[in-house]
Amino acid sequence: MQREFWEQRWQDNQTGFHLDQVNPYLRDYWSALNADNNAHIFVPLCGKSLDLLWFVQQGYRVTAIECSEIAVKAFFAEQGIDYALSEHGPFRVYQSAGLRIYQGDYFKLEAPMLEDITQVYDRAALVAMPQPMQQAYAAKMIDLFPASVSMLLVALEYDQSLMAGPPFSLIQDDITALYKQHFTIERLHQQDIIQQQPRFRARGLDSMIESVYKLTRP
Ligand SMILES: C[S@@+](CC[C@H](N)C(=O)[O-])C[C@H]1O[C@@H](n2cnc3c(N)ncnc32)[C@H](O)[C@@H]1O
DSSP states (O other): OOHHHHHHHHHTTOOTTOOSSOOHHHHHHGGGGOOOTTOEEEESSOTTOTHHHHHHHTTOEEEEEESOHHHHHHHHHHHTOOOEEEEETTEEEEEETTEEEEESOGGGOOGGGGTTOOEEEEESSGGGSOHHHHHHHHHHHHHHOOSOOEEEEEEEEOOTTTSOOSSOOOOHHHHHHHHTTTOEEEEEEEEEOGGGOHHHHTTTOSOOEEEEEEEEOO
16 A cells, blocks of 8 residues: 555544554564563554554654654653754654654665664564565565564455455465565464454454564574
C-alpha cells in the first residue's frame, strides 16, 4: 500500500488497526528478546500506538517511523506529551524524553539515523504491505540493520482469497522467505482471533491466525 493510501486512512479516521491498550503480545513476549537496560528499540510504521509509551515506560530509548502527520500529532496530543520538532532531510522529527519519531517515508530512512538500535518491534507494519512491497520492506530492514538486532514480529494469516488486504496474510513460510538469510525465525505463539474480530468476520473470514515470531541473528 502506498503511503498516500495510509495518509488518507488517517484523514478519514479509518484506523481499526489501532488498539486502545498496549498490545498484549508485547507484554507477554517481549522478554523473549532479552533486551537489556540500554536497549534502543525501532518501531516501524508506528501509527499512534500505545506500545511506544510502554517501551518508554520500561526505560528503553525508542525510535519510530510513521508517514502520517495526523497519527504522530495524535499520539503526542492524546498522551499529553510535549515534544520538540526539528527537520532531518525529508523527515520531520518529533522528540520527547526517550522517544524520537521520524515522520516520513520508511523507505527513505538511512542506517545512520538508526544507529545503535538493538531490537525491532513490528506489529501491523509488514502486514500493512501487499506482497511486492513486503519484499522491499524486508530488504530495507536488512539494509538498515546489518549488525546484530533481534525482532518481535506480529503477523496475521487468513484466506487471502476471501478478503483483500490490508492487513495482508503472511504464513510462516512467507516470513522465512523474507528473512531466513539474515535471521533465525521462531514462532512463539499463535491464536485464532476471528471471534474477537467482528469487522473481519463481516468481510467473510471464519479464521484469522495471529502469530508472534522472534527473529534473531544467527
Ligand atoms: C496497520 S497501521 C499499524 C500502526 C501501528 N504499528 C499499530 O500497531 O497500531 C500501518 C501504519 O503504517 C503507516 N505507513 C504506511 N506506509 C508507510 C511508509 N511507507 N512509511 C511510514 N509509515 C507508513 C501508516 O500510516 C499506518 O499508521
